[in-house]
Amino acid sequence: MKGNVIVGQSGGPTAAINSSLAGVYRTAKDRGARKVFGMLHGIQGLLEERYIDLSEHITNELDAELLKRTPAAYLGSCRYKLPEIHENMELYDKIFEILNKLEIEAFIYIGGNDSMDTIKKLSDYAIVKGHSQKFIGCPKTIDNDLALTDHTPGFGSAAKYIGTSVKEIIRDSFCLEYKNGLVTIIEIMGRNAGWLTGAAALAQGEDCQGPDMIYLPELTFDLGGFMKRIRALLAEKTSVVVAVSEGIRLEDGRYVCELGQTADFVDAFGHKQLTGTAAYLANYIAGEVGCKTRAIELSTLQRAASHCSSRVDILEAYQVGGAAVKAADEGDSGKMVVLNRLSDDPYQCGTEVKDVHKIANDERLVPRNWVNEEGTYVTDEFVTYVRPLIQGDVSPVMVDGIPRHLYKPGYLGQR
Template structure:
């Protein structure tokens, strides 16, 4: 095809253990359709790469290295937290995108991210109508928070859930062994600003054949200090110890984040972090129990060594489906995971309009949280368990996982003007 268009792909927001698997699926599928799609240019550091004309030529990467993205964590092309304003608020940003797209013959826009990224993708998809430039924009779902609507789950979440469930189980065994004379309480902080999906995964640590005392603090449940202390004491009295899983987004009765640092991130969200020591100190003050605390932080979302096989396969499938949707002429849509069956787990690929995805959050249903607010229900367990199943280990060398570091060769700039990202 003489007039075939090139594609732009970028990663946005907090990265995951499997976002590169989506990149792998997308690039490999585009290469398999080279008669319809030209080169795939990646944005260095997300949408910022498009605005600054800082593009990466993925055609310079070998077939082997692109394949290795499937088992490599984090964002191979760099990510960012940058949200486009509306055309009315900042028309110059959109004019700049068009300049870059035209200069590099880009007709396909693939944005791999969460809710804010879906909003950016939706705005780009409207370029052809508002500014007369033909562009097909497809959002590739990704978020460890699992809070995108419509899709059954979000690539990236299953692996985080597996890491947290495993870590809470292992830490509980540790505390159990020392509880007689030492630590009685272990507090672990997990990600989750408004939705408690990751915290819920901590509940998977305890099963019928491995009975462990777990208390969960969800952002969907207002923190009640007295009730929480009563639950902690109950578990310690019964088991001799307890593990507490606390979401970073837990709020007090006044609606303030327990972990609010008074700072804002690039998306305008409160900068969170540090709720584990806050809760641990409360336990010391109220119950006088010896404790340890930890913050999973980047460890939970970078843990490719313990990724869920189902998560890896779904992440790859979303990247592949994004290209297939574009080739069908679709615009302003997102491929989704459609659950067909719980046991044995079966799923397929669907699609959703971005107008129903952007700026919307999927919270934990009430039916997934126990009546006392400190545990998951059997219904929640039924939903979560398939998502952490299966092992997909990366290759190892000398005891360490082997991950690929791409060359990320820059595309030659064609525009004379520079663009400053503020």
């Protein structure tokens, strides 16, 4: 590698995203890159020429190890969708002027579906205009919904946190007895894909029966059928725990969370903000049944809980970061690194690259046969798929009883 490398992070962060960043940095330096730049807040920051030289921030092996264990996007993230090339050619000209000025050989973008769209567009523009830079996507999303890869870095740690938290919530829910019973609704991230919500089944084991029901967004949510099952469960037990995806919808297409909202909120990509599914269902159950209810949103904790990260996930995140640099150095562009599962027992997984045009703007959903016929729980096949991804622990570096993160004040506006 003769030139420089630039790397950015985009979309929602994960507990493993910075491990991929560490993998990009270390592999690029090992392959001879003169400098490894980090975009501050992704492509949006690059357009404003906001970037850092990572060698000034990762100065030794301890820094690299701390980075692997640091949650959130160390470089800062963004939700910025590039326009189509023909819609704003000047914008692309500006990006490539900056890349040329920095003598960039390889552009690595760590992110999910929308981030892979950025890689697709930039690589297409480079081909059309004859630019030499290579563009490689590095997968990252707790949603686990990228096409052509067995799974995505970030998902394993989020699944481990969800399984652990659901188990603890179930244990807590049996502490007190209420006259008409207790129903706890746990809301888990997932707009269209239910991989995270399905991970609630990991709570089940010899010492825990797991949640009573699990509802994924891939299937239509039947409010009447749901209430019938709630009543039946309360007739048998004093505590009921249900895991639901934030994105479950009624037959008419409305999100359940919309039933309790008075206004719509959308993000930069036009996606409706989904929140309040558990609160609506808990209030509805309380009104219909008269029992005690609780609504719990795991929310940001699902992607920020680095103290509960999976060792397999952290190692694979580092691995795909390195594989992205290797692919660019060997001449690939317009590709994304994918994880290819070779074996479940013992678990083995390798990397390869796939055409990003077949990945960007696509979504990989939970297969229908991995959900039971009633649509109220995931099958053993789902659990067998997820369980290897949550194995092992990554011990935080503890200082005064609290995990220490890699922290460099100033460049992201921290105090």
